[in-house]
Amino acid sequence: MIIRQVSLNDAEKLVALFHLLDTETAFMLFEPGERQLTAEQQRKQLSEFVDSNQQTMFVAENDAGEIAGFIVGVGGKMNRIRHSLYCVIGLRNSAQGKGIGRQLMTTLEAWASHHDFHRLELTVMAHNARARQLYTSAGFSEEGIKRDAMRVDGKYVDEIYMAKLLNANSAK
Numbered sequence: 001m002i003i004r005q006v007s008l009n010d011a012e013k014l015v016a017l018f019h020l021l022d023t024e025t026a027f028m029l030f031e032p033g034e035r036q037l038t039a040e041q042q043r044k045q046l047s048e049f050v051d052s053n054q055q056t057m058f059v060a061e062n063d064a065g066e067i068a069g070f071i072v073g074v075g076g077k078m079n080r081i082r083h084s085l086y087c088v089i090g091l092r093n094s095a096q097g098k099g100i101g102r103q104l105m106t107t108l109e110a111w112a113s114h115h116d117f118h119r120l121e122l123t124v125m126a127h128n129a130r131a132r133q134l135y136t137s138a139g140f141s142e143e144g145i146k147r148d149a150m151r152v153d154g155k156y157v158d159e160i161y162m163a164k165l166l167n168a169n170s171a172k
Contacts, residue, residue, distance in 0.1 A: 011043035068095035
């Protein structure tokens with residue numbers, strides 16, 4: 001498995017991965033069929049990541065050239081939150097439990113440190129034990145609960161706010 005920065009050529013593969021994740025798991029934001037994303041729209045979004053110091057995306061690509069997972073980091077735009085990077089990760093079921101999520105997180109953290117971010121943050125559904133374990137083992141701490149934040153399969157679900165502080169000391 002190769003972890004690399006996303007390229008514009010990944011647009012179609014990412015759209016396919018996102019649609020797969022929407023059907024494969026209830027832990028992502030979109031429900032099956034809800035995401036209306038074309039390869040051209042995805043390519044435009046990806047162009048915003050190229051050479052950016054405030055946001056990035058990495059993908060995990062297998063030997064067959066399939067994208068098995070991704071991680072996105074989006075930095076705050078206003079000065080008071082420019083030091084924070086919000087993270088989103090997604091892995092197809094067949095890629096879970098193989099250390100790929102950890103590799104993606106380590107890669108994003110290295111990028112964030114290099115770009116002087118001080119805080120990595122994310123939210124996770126409270127009942128997503130596997131993801132919470134990954135984040136905790138990567139050094140994230142739980143900071144709070146957003147009660148009834150989502151409605152999944154007709155039931156309200158809490159989200160847990162988690163964050164990790166990095167040793168980046170310079171002000172942006």
